[in-house]
Amino acid sequence: xxxKTRQEILDLYFLDARSRLIDLAAFLDRVERASGPDDxxxxxxxxxxxxxxxxxxxxxRRVLLAFSDPTRHPxxxxxxxxxxxxxxxxx
Numbered sequence: 001x002x003x004k005t006r007q008e009i010l011d012l013y014f015l016d017a018r019s020r021l022i023d024l025a026a027f028l029d030r031v032e033r034a035s036g037p038d039d040x041x042x043x044x045x046x047x048x049x050x051x052x053x054x055x056x057x058x059x060x061r062r063v064l065l066a067f068s069d070p071t072r073h074p075x076x077x078x079x080x081x082x083x084x085x086x087x088x089x090x091x
Contacts, residue, residue, distance in 0.1 A: 024049075044086040 004012070031042060048066040052059055069087040 040088045041084065041086045 044067055048063045051062040051066055054062070067086045069089075
């Protein structure tokens with residue numbers, strides 16, 4: 001399969017990416033207007049956003065790792081019934 005050119009990728013995906021970026025900006029605007037302290041999810045979200053402006057290679061991998069639990073062993077007992085989308089002990 002032939003690799004797409006940069007122009008072809010832009011033609012195919014730009015409007016979708018633009019829309020998602022606007023959604024992220026709106027989400028951050030809502031969070032900033034709200035009262036209360038940041039929690040680990042917002043801190044992790046900001047860390048992941050920072051990864052987008054960093055080195056050019058493997059951005060998706062670095063963003064995913066920003067949200068991931070880096071530990072190697074499972075916890076003995078789950079403390080919640082649902083996933084929260086970010087590792088609570090992120091530094």
